[in-house]
Amino acid sequence: MFGLIWLIPAIPLASFAILATLGSRLPARAVAALGVGSIAGSTAIAIAVASQFLQMQTPVTQVLWTWIHVDGFRPEIAFYLDALSVLMTVVITFVSLLIHIYSVEFMRGLEGYSRFFAYMNLFVASMVTLVLANNLLLLYLGWEGVGLCSFLLIGFWYQDPNNGAAARKAFIVTRVGDTAMALGLFLIFSSLGTLDIQEAMRRAGGQWSVGSGIAIAASALLLGGAVGKSAQLPLQTWLPDAMAGPTPTSALIHAATMVTAGVYLIARTHMLFLLAPPIQSAVAILGTATMLMAGFSAMTQSDIKRVLAYSTMSQIGYMFLALGVGAWSAAIFHFMTHAFFKALLFLAAGVVIEALHHEHNIHRMGGLRRALPIAYWPFLIGGSALAGLPLITAGFYSKDLILAQTLNASARLWTVGILGVLLTSFYTYRLIALVFFGDMRTPVTRTFGAAIRIPILVLALLSIVGGFANVPDFLRTALPVASESHTAEVASGMAAAIAFAVGLCFAYLFFIRRPDVAQAIARNPAANALGRLWHAGWGFDWLYDRVFVRPVVWLADAGKRDFIDSISSGLADLSAAANRALSDTQTGQLRWYAAGIAAGSLVFVAIALFL
Amino acid sequence: MGLAGLLARRNVIFMLMSVEVMLNAAGLAFVVAGSQWGQADGQVMFLFILTMAAAEVSVGLALILQLYHRHKSLDADAASEMKG
Numbered sequence: 001m002f003g004l005i006w007l008i009p010a011i012p013l014a015s016f017a018i019l020a021t022l023g024s025r026l027p028a029r030a031v032a033a034l035g036v037g038s039i040a041g042s043t044a045i046a047i048a049v050a051s052q053f054l055q056m057q058t059p060v061t062q063v064l065w066t067w068i069h070v071d072g073f074r075p076e077i078a079f080y081l082d083a084l085s086v087l088m089t090v091v092i093t094f095v096s097l098l099i100h101i102y103s104v105e106f107m108r109g110l111e112g113y114s115r116f117f118a119y120m121n122l123f124v125a126s127m128v129t130l131v132l133a134n135n136l137l138l139l140y141l142g143w144e145g146v147g148l149c150s151f152l153l154i155g156f157w158y159q160d161p162n163n164g165a166a167a168r169k170a171f172i173v174t175r176v177g178d179t180a181m182a183l184g185l186f187l188i189f190s191s192l193g194t195l196d197i198q199e200a201m202r203r204a205g206g207q208w209s210v211g212s213g214i215a216i217a218a219s220a221l222l223l224g225g226a227v228g229k230s231a232q233l234p235l236q237t238w239l240p241d242a243m244a245g246p247t248p249t250s251a252l253i254h255a256a257t258m259v260t261a262g263v264y265l266i267a268r269t270h271m272l273f274l275l276a277p278p279i280q281s282a283v284a285i286l287g288t289a290t291m292l293m294a295g296f297s298a299m300t301q302s303d304i305k306r307v308l309a310y311s312t313m314s315q316i317g318y319m320f321l322a323l324g325v326g327a328w329s330a331a332i333f334h335f336m337t338h339a340f341f342k343a344l345l346f347l348a349a350g351v352v353i354e355a356l357h358h359e360h361n362i363h364r365m366g367g368l369r370r371a372l373p374i375a376y377w378p379f380l381i382g383g384s385a386l387a388g389l390p391l392i393t394a395g396f397y398s399k400d401l402i403l404a405q406t407l408n409a410s411a412r413l414w415t416v417g418i419l420g421v422l423l424t425s426f427y428t429y430r431l432i433a434l435v436f437f438g439d440m441r442t443p444v445t446r447t448f449g450a451a452i453r454i455p456i457l458v459l460a461l462l463s464i465v466g467g468f469a470n471v472p473d474f475l476r477t478a479l480p481v482a483s484e485s486h487t488a489e490v491a492s493g494m495a496a497a498i499a500f501a502v503g504l505c506f507a508y509l510f511f512i513r514r515p516d517v518a519q520a521i522a523r524n525p526a527a528n529a530l531g532r533l534w535h536a537g538w539g540f541d542w543l544y545d546r547v548f549v550r551p552v553v554w555l556a557d558a559g560k561r562d563f564i565d566s567i568s569s570g571l572a573d574l575s576a577a578a579n580r581a582l583s584d585t586q587t588g589q590l591r592w593y594a595a596g597i598a599a600g601s602l603v604f605v606a607i608a609l610f611l
Numbered sequence: 612m613g614l615a616g617l618l619a620r621r622n623v624i625f626m627l628m629s630v631e632v633m634l635n636a637a638g639l640a641f642v643v644a645g646s647q648w649g650q651a652d653g654q655v656m657f658l659f660i661l662t663m664a665a666a667e668v669s670v671g672l673a674l675i676l677q678l679y680h681r682h683k684s685l686d687a688d689a690a691s692e693m694k695g
Binding site: 589590591594595598 | 614617618621626687
């Protein structure tokens with residue numbers, strides 16, 4: 001069974017190749033069958049491999065071939081299977097399968113149907129490669145592959161220049177992080193002599209001392225890559241704009257899988273971060289700061305998908321916090337539950353947007369509770385899981401685990417984490433209140449079939465039962481186990497439950513009971529200014545535009561007008577001017593031509609006579 | 612005088628006639644020059660000019676007919692749509 005690991009990325013890749021070359025000629029039914037069938041095949045193999053892994057519990061490496069062999073540099077195309085990569089692979093393929101099924105109906109009849117499935121398949125192939133790679137170079141290949149697919153899918157509706165701009169922004173901002181990561185890989189290879197992850201971790205543990213400069217540099221550079229991909233401070237600005245892509249894309253790439261690649265990278269190379277305590281605490285602080293920042297921003301957004309985008313950032317902030325305090329498996333646990341409930345929320349949001357004829361503004365929605373039960377119940381379940389409704393939802397268990405282990409490490413970060421729970425609960429129920437309660441403002445124009453209902457129902461189920469899986473125990477072979485204290489867990493769980501309830505009450509008060517109070521607050525100038533700041537994501541776009549974008553554009557402009565260019569552009573200008581002058585002489589009037597001939601012959605006769 | 616007519620006239624038929632005047636003037640110049648130096652070449656050249664003028668007139672008249680069909684006018688300036 002382990003011999004089939006390579007098929008998990010290979011099947012979607014093959015399907016991508018077929019769809020990319022022949023897709024536009026295939027009928028839509030065949031495109032859908034190929035796109036979904038390939039992912040179903042991968043999922044089946046992933047589950048079969050996982051069930052066999054459960055019996056063996058030992059890591060497996062499958063070497064396909066040597067990729068490059070240059071003087072000691074020998075990366076292989078090889079897949080490494082341990083508890084971490086098994087869990088990631090199963091979650092990724094399974095959620096992808098559900099989202100692909102959803103897309104069959106959601107994208108039907110739209111331009112670029114086969115293009116969409118081609119990109120999505122390529123994405124799954126890259127993501128699985130990233131997760132299963134046994135060396136950092138292959139991981140980097142998958143890393144760039146998912147970045148490419150993210151770019152292609154954000155700009156999927158390329159006729160609108162805004163979508164193209166959002167795609168470029170996502171690509172360039174993550175490229176900043178990727179460059180740091182590439183430098184990190186160079187550093188690791190030059191000092192450890194290998195890119196094989198397990199081997200490099202072993203050698204790093206042997207050669208580098210705790211807190212040594214090189215360990216700090218290597219882990220800081222890897223962290224740079226991780227914050228870019230996972231939309232954490234300071235490279236978070238691309239994610240809200242990435243919502244320009246189709247909703248299934250937002251669900252799969254920008255919520256469930258790709259944005260958590262940074263979390264996976266840090267968990268995979270946790271050895272390096274253990275050797276660099278300052279960087280590890282930087283991970284925790286960055287995560288916490290992002291969580292707060294995104295939480296405040298999510299409270300004021302009016303686009304339903306942007307609310308979810310900010311909440312994704314804040315939940316990944318939780319995962320980073322967990323990684324930073326050494327709760328490795330809690331972070332991966334939260335990744336799993338987050339993949340379920342956030343994909344659920346996005347798919348349900350897609351239903352709402354479709355049903356209201358592409359309406360994104362939550363202030364123009366409302367009263368959809370009766371009209372759209374297929375969106376209301378998933379939203380309620382997914383939102384409660386996101387906010388951490390105690391005891392029954394998956395989100396509560398994973399988040400509680402993170403908070404309990406944070407409490408062991410740092411009380412200050414824990415307090416902020418609890419505040420984050422309050423914010424999450426507030427903005428989630430604000431969203432639900434605005435969309436599903438109150439008066440109906442836009443009529444529902446569409447009904448939905450089984451291909452959309454079934455994935456939503458499955459994800460809703462998983463958002464509840466996913467929390468009962470004992471993921472940390474499963475991961476103990478791959479990641480270090482954090483110390484557990486039962487009292488801390490209970491205390492932190494209680495605090496989280498109280499914070500959840502407070503957030504819920506506030507949301508209920510402001511958006512259902514007394515909307516006038518919320519409006520009065522919104523009219524207050526100070527609150528209004530704060531709201532606008534949060535709405536703009538704390539002004540990071542504005543700042544980056546001033547600090548980076550404009551100087552670079554100015555430099556490029558200045559570079560375009562330098563001396564060397566003036567020669568070549570001067571030549572072009574000269575010939576253009578000559579062309580204009582000559583074309584002016586072509587008046588089309590015969591007599592002018594005759595006069596020209598006569599004058600010319602006179603001149604030549606004169607020259608012949610007098611010289 | 613022929614050249615002046617060519618430049619001043621706008622009617623194509625008159626322009627063609629002006630060209631004929633110029634050709635005849637050139638032929639006359641050849642004949643005069645031939646008799647001045649006592650050589651037959653001038654008259655030979657005039658015969659050539661005569662045949663060429665006949666051919667030129669036939670082509671020119673055909674072009675004028677076409678021009679008239681296209682523009683319903685004999686004005687040379689009307690045919691200026693090839694302006695650069």
